[in-house]
Amino acid sequence: MLLHSSDYALAPWVDSILPTLPVHLADHVDAETHSSALELRTGVHDGVSAAIDELATLRGGASRRSRCTCTSPCPTRRTRCAR
Numbered sequence: 001m002l003l004h005s006s007d008y009a010l011a012p013w014v015d016s017i018l019p020t021l022p023v024h025l026a027d028h029v030d031a032e033t034h035s036s037a038l039e040l041r042t043g044v045h046d047g048v049s050a051a052i053d054e055l056a057t058l059r060g061g062a063s064r065r066s067r068c069t070c071t072s073p074c075p076t077r078r079t080r081c082a083r
Contacts, residue, residue, distance in 0.1 A: 001037045010036035025061045038062050 002011040012035040021029055030039045040058045045051040 003036075010034070012036045014038060021062075025058065028058050029062060 002013055002017070003009065004011045014031040014035045014037065017038070018026065018029065018031060028041050028043075030041070031037075032039045040055065040062060042051050042054045042058065045054065
């Protein structure tokens with residue numbers, strides 16, 4: 001879920017984040033209906049533990065890509081951080 005850092009309200013910027021995802025992650029991510037969440041999908045697995053491992057990897061990659069940093073413009077921040 002994408003949230004404003006100031007008040008934790010939903011931030012509908014998934015369409016700005018999707019094009020920035022690396023190909024290996026983008027193949028497993030779609031926009032959720034309300035544009036404030038990423039939908040992750042795993043491949044087909046023989047067992048539950050393999051699916052859980054893949055989902056953990058996808059969640060980690062999506063989380064890192066959607067976080068704002070003070071040095072890069074981000075659709076979830078209206079302004080850059082003050083240092």
